[in-house]
Amino acid sequence: MLVLEQILNGIQFGIALFLMSAGLTLIFGIMGVINLTHGSLYMVGAYAAAIVAAKTGSALLALLAGLAGAAVAGIVIEALIVRRLYARDHLDQVLATFALILIINQTATMIFGRQPLFVAMPPALSHSVTLLPGLVYPVYRLVVIGVGLLVAVGLALLINRTRIGMLVRAGATSREMVRALGVDIRLLYTVVFGLGALLAGLAGAMAGPIIAVQVGMGEQILILAFVVVVIGGVGSVRGAFYGALVAGLIDTLLRAFLPGLLRHFMSGSGADALGAGLSSMGIYLLMAIVLLLRPRGLFVKQS
């Protein structure tokens, strides 16, 4: 039962990572932009949802506010700043988007203060259910998993079955050719950036009731999202999905079971300390291995 529960925990963590990395991988793959502000969009989504939830008490309105807030912020950032960076090299992009992180964090501090916000959990979702005898799981986390899977299916349909999706796929493979064929690449970029922001906002709004909504919350998850992008392969949403699940599971399972395993071989506190250290390295080790064996990512055709 414990193993099953930990697997669910891993999947839930993976889903949160997926929502972040799907947007990141699209923006990186199609537009060639390293977008460090993605974490800030996550924070914007969380803050917008937290504030609307506090004002109206409605979880649905809060979710919509989170989505809208992040998408609008994303589109504004794209139109004002990121648009000027497409032709520049990655270092310029990193510098500019890193500056944006600092600006957005400082603005949030000035408006909302440094104290974390309280986000009430929707009462209907605030309890736990017994899935199997001995396996009790919070409803809210099940909903997060469900929403994440729905988004994954929706994204797959969008990318594989629609005209926009076709352009996105074409853009990920060969940006120049798409432009040469007369597609309004500018609009496509704005749409992709907005979509990425929307997903980050969704992740942020859903994280609100679970974690502390505070300035700097985006950077904590941003690094992991980049790791997922590397594992899954740049530009591949499918890769981001599986990569996120693998990363979520590995991180959670190592954290849960490695110290216990090590305790068979060595003393208690030594095993705990070593286990904690090794498990926090887990996904980075995975990334290193992926980079060695399949440098373009696990789910991208290697050529």
Added chain:
Amino acid sequence: MRVASLACAAAMTFVAGAGALAQTPVKIGMITTLSGPGGYLGQDIRDAFNLAVKMQGGKLGGVPVEVVVEDDALKPGQAKQIADKMLKNDKIKLFTGIVFSNVSGAVVPDVLDADAIYVSPNAAPSTFSGKGCNKNYYVVSWQNDSLHESAGQNANELGYKTAFIVAPNYQAGKDALAGFKRLFKGKIVGEIYTKLDQTDFSAELAQIRAAKPEMVFQFQPGGLGISFLRQYQQANLAGEIPMVVAEPSLDAVTLKAVGDAALGLNVTAHWNGDFDNAANKEFMAAWAKEYNRPATYYASQGYDTALAIGAALKGTGGKVDDTEAFRKAMLKADFSSVRGNFQFGPNQHPVQDWYALKVEKGADGALSLNTKRKIMSAYGDSFAKDCKL
């Protein structure tokens, strides 16, 4: 032309004269954490320190002071650079402000090597309290371990026999678990170190549920504690397994942010907002007037640190160069702490009382942290005996 230069000369004389008349302010370097998830901790320390300076008319102990504040962003490397700049360029001899033990570990040795003084308003890792103690290093808050020793003592008094303990994997986290275990007489059925930037604790909560302990002790300061408590409640553990913590895991801000998830929590602390002494009442009233937010215990420590420095400056007439004279004045602790009894022990860390608090719901439905009873009197720390000064 002639008139102009005369006027100019006169003006310069005036400026110089004014400079000689008014004492040049003593510069105090405050390196603290103002950005990122730990930002509100440093903010409260800084604001309470400045509040004390303001209440004394820009002075501490009758000596004009200038507080130079820099944000370390919880990065030890960045803090080290700031300290270096303050020591070499600004010629600052008196430092305070550090919130986190890992930052303190990087900065304090540099400050002490330069023959400057450090007065801690928060972090006090075991590395500097025993063999590594120093004549120019003072702690006004508490020694890290003693925070959690008080929680261990509280767990004994509440009659718990088995405990599951959790802390982040860094110096203060290790001090926390060591401190709790030092006084707790029951059995530890599980021990987990988490990551310092962890936001999701589902894996740890599942292990706690499986281990079925009588109680949980956790050290998760600031935003970490908010996530931990909320997830603990969502996992239905809050009703099943009671929690005993020390004050870093539940301050006034966390309480506001977690809401009902904190109800019934057992907390140990050296200070609480409801303490009934004149110094505390004055502080709480001034804080409420100045800032529109709850006063955390970090704020109380920032305030006490300013008072302690003020008492020392008063004793030396504002001189910080003669560290031996400063030390003599400092160790008298001639100020009224907002926590009540306060003395410096042999390792220049506090000797003070510890209290058991509980989170309760008032008649109006609002949660508050209420002081229940004193659990330790004039308690120092376990490292003082190794300190030879």
